[in-house]
Amino acid sequence: KISETRPEIRQLDEAAINRIAAGEVVERPASAVKELVENALDAGATRIEVTIADGGKGLIRVRDDGWGIPEAALPLALSRHATSKIDGSDLLNIHTFGFRGEALPSLGAVGRLRITSRVAGQAAAEIAVSGGRMEDVRPAALSSGTVVELRDLFFATPARLKFLRTDRAEGQAVTDVMKRLAMASPYVGFTLRDVTGGGEGRVVFRADPESGDMFDALHGRLAAIIGRDFADNALRIDAEREGLHMIGYAALPTYSRGAAVSQFLFVNGRPVRDKLLTGALRAAYMDVLSRDRHPAAALFIDCDPMLVDVNVHPAKSEVRFRDPGIARGLIVSGLRHALAEAGHRASSTVAG
Ligand code: ADP
Numbered sequence: 582k583i584s585e586t587r588p589e590i591r592q593l594d595e596a597a598i599n600r601i602a603a604g605e606v607v608e609r610p611a612s613a614v615k616e617l618v619e620n621a622l623d624a625g626a627t628r629i630e631v632t633i634a635d636g637g638k639g640l641i642r643v644r645d646d647g648w649g650i651p652e653a654a655l656p657l658a659l660s661r662h663a664t665s666k667i668d669g670s671d672l673l674n675i676h677t678f679g680f681r682g683e684a685l686p687s688l689g690a691v692g693r694l695r696i697t698s699r700v701a702g703q704a705a706a707e708i709a710v711s712g713g714r715m716e717d718v719r720p721a722a723l724s725s726g727t728v729v730e731l732r733d734l735f736f737a738t739p740a741r742l743k744f745l746r747t748d749r750a751e752g753q754a755v756t757d758v759m760k761r762l763a764m765a766s767p768y769v770g771f772t773l774r775d776v777t778g779g780g781e782g783r784v785v786f787r788a789d790p791e792s793g794d795m796f797d798a799l800h801g802r803l804a805a806i807i808g809r810d811f812a813d814n815a816l817r818i819d820a821e822r823e824g825l826h827m828i829g830y831a832a833l834p835t836y837s838r839g840a841a842v843s844q845f846l847f848v849n850g851r852p853v854r855d856k857l858l859t860g861a862l863r864a865a866y867m868d869v870l871s872r873d874r875h876p877a878a879a880l881f882i883d884c885d886p887m888l889v890d891v892n893v894h895p896a897k898s899e900v901r902f903r904d905p906g907i908a909r910g911l912i913v914s915g916l917r918h919a920l921a922e923a924g925h926r927a928s929s930t931v932a933g
């Protein structure tokens with residue numbers, strides 16, 4: 582019921598603002614994992630260990646060997662719109678995963694967050710924030726890098742907590758997010774451990790750092806994540822068109838194992854969920870694969886950041902091409918070319 586007297590306009594406090602923002606940035610445990618792992622990647626980490634319990638609802642811990650956060654900057658890292666990644670003057674030219682400065686304050690508003698970090702040559706320090714209440718910075722023990730621990734996600738927003746799915750489903754979503762991130766950074770080592778119930782827990786997935794050139798590293802990483810079978814039956818893709826460059830691996834038409842669809846597209850290192858890929862893959866394989874089959878592929882498009890907009894959604898899982906037609910054309914022609922070279926000639930002309 583609308584009140585009969587006119588309420589005054591008031592400024593919301595920082596904790597309330599952060600809780601509202603958290604609804605956009607952090608939908609579920611998997612989105613928290615994505616934000617924290619991207620922070621580790623942005624900090625130049627070469628090894629990232631993620632530990633979860635209860636599907637990530639009880640615990641998410643991300644440990645990295647990146648360059649750390651200076652003690653004096655810890656409170657700032659937890660402040661809204663504070664970031665070391667852009668200066669605000671060039672939103673069209675973004676080379677890091679993060680740039681909004683929203684993830685840590687959001688997580689600290691809806692859960693219990695503790696950051697322990699150490700910059701080389703300095704002492705380690707930690708800061709905690711719980712339901713938006715920040716504690717003082719304290720000395721801590723850590724040999725290097727950063728550990729971000731998030732407990733009781735959404736305890737401060739019970740309505741949101743009720744919308745989460747089972748621990749099993751949330752844990753699966755965490756695994757999927759980790760695998761996508763790991764695919765796009767093959768030189769970085771990733772471990773995901775589940776410690777539900779206590780103890781050492783079990784390793785859900787592990788990918789050791791790959792070496793060699795980009796194709797070698799990617800090939801090794803795809804074998805570790807999609808499967809050796811796929812890697813052994815995949816065509817190497819390397820194509821270019823109007824400023825977009827695509828590399829990756831796509832399955833031979835003769836390869837089909839299991840029912841799970843493995844189709845992955847990344848743009849400038851960001852995983853993208855878009856119908857663009859499904860449609861383009863279908864078109865590329867049209868003459869060599871029956872319609873009910875779904876070709877497996879992992880494709881990485883790189884381009885000038887000016888050609889895409891990553892500002893579409895706070896969770897940044899959507900990337901919009903200024904010209905989606907060019908991306909589609911690149912995928913279709915690049916794959917058809919590789920299929921033809923491998924002896925799977927398409928009868929129709931290459932789409933352009
Ligand atoms: P954003 O990533 O958009 O900058 P975040 O809220 O995720 O915003 O992080 C705020 C800042 O904290 C980052 O800009 C970065 O300087 C610092 N930071 C966060 N996580 C890490 C980490 N794992 N290692 C080093 N610095 C970090």
Ligand code: MG
Nearest residue numbers: 616620679684
């Ligand atoms: Mg971030």
